[in-house]
Amino acid sequence: MTDAPPPPYRWFDLQVERTERISPSLVRVTFGGDRLGDMVTGGRDQRFKLFLPRPGQDAPVLPDDLGPGWYAQWRTQDPAVRAVMRSYTVRELRREPDELDVDFVQHGEHGQHGEHGEHGKGTGHSGPASHWSRTARPGDRVAILGPVAEDNGGVDFQPPAGTDWVLVTADESALPAAAGILSWLPAGTPAKVWIEVAHPGDVQDLPTAADADITWLIRGNAGDRPVLDAVRSAALPSGNPYAWIAGESGTIRALRRHLVGDRGFDRRAVTFTGYWRHGATEEDLLAELG
Template sequence: MIPRLQAPISRKMITLEVKKRVSLSPNFASVTLGGPALKDLVVTGADQTVRLFFPREGQHRLRMPTFSNEAWMPQLLLLPKSVRPWVRTLTIRRARPADDEVDIEFALHGSSPMSDWVRRVRPGDPAGIFDMGTTYRPPDDVGRQLIVADESALPAALAILDDVPESLAAEVFLEVSTAADIRRYDSTDGVRIHWLGRDDPGRRPGSLALEAVQQASLPPGRFYTWVAGESRLATAVRRHLVSERGAAKADISFAGYWRHGWSNPG
């Protein structure tokens, strides 16, 4: 079975600053982070996942953990809230090593620590990242893939599609919270993207993407699947593919980025 997360071989805590913020759609924004410390980031492409550290409102500086291993989390939790930063898990949308910059895209939801930070952030504000690895690793002998994501995993899905080889055909289902968040994306000939605007605030995130996959006419034969987003979407798509489509568990990478109705404590 494909490991859920391929950890980086080496990594460091990296402190950066905000270079710019760009609004992409009503519920999406991009923040560019940069600084010479990015030379310590080994860019692996695809869905490179990082922990993003950012100050709480009212904090004037960023206090990053000093451990560049799994001991960072208990170290962080031992800090008093007056100096402890928020931390969230996100995906690098684009990396520009020559410019010491990375772009991170955010799905904004109402008022939350991360969404509020993205809305108020200004150039020069501090932020930090810590490399966590990747989950996207299609087998070399597979010629087709299925990619499924809700809005929380949209940046990762688009980062994957940016580098998809032309020899690897893809069926892609991308769910966003509103039709206004559907964006133009020029894909290669072998990639078919199905955009799904949820619009109904009463619908569970990921439900449209799950239904679309269940009803899709997928070509017979072996294919690789990458699915990420709300936890029920990830597990239900995997269950459907294994039980109803005969897919091998070893050909499915799935990740629950968040759980509907549960908040991230930071």
């Protein structure tokens, strides 16, 4: 009998090394840990699970069994006690020293939308992860379930063979993923990129070797969707496209309908992810899954 391959993810106990307000809407938290050198990333929009302590806790309360059944156990824990779980993107993973950067959207202070991750909070009130990031101090403890193999199933940006150019859209919640994609794209890759943010101060340099046309869009009101209007009115390149679109679920659904229905994109060439939804917390969306 052949031994099963080791799982591509592992649990890590980390602590905060420092925090930095990098823009009006984003706080960057840098983590360190004794075993962080074992974590790797597939690049692009590499995601992982972050577990935060509840107020008054020194460390996140995790399931007793951290094996394959951890999620079912987490679901049965007392919601007032169990760790806050969120999905985040690797902004940067460095060596010597081993450090992990994660960017947190600060929607609560400006009436903005959800926490960065697969799902967030869209009510304009600060969610637990945003609040935690603003108050985090060096030494504060967290846990993550992070990749230890580059091929780990946590990367969604997967252009098929024969792709001639790529289209990328993002808001603040998906900005770290878009930055990772741009830094990963091979030199000279044609790319049309639209990034929607709340403040002019959120615009940042996104290094890339791709032939990328990057347009920054400043949102006027919380309900505006300038990225949708911009893509609808854009002249797009010829050839076989691949689209990666991420952000608020309603906007992403409308963008996908436009690309497939109006622009003729192959459905299989559109990767779409709702990182958050107006009016819903990640707990709400997890509950909907049953």
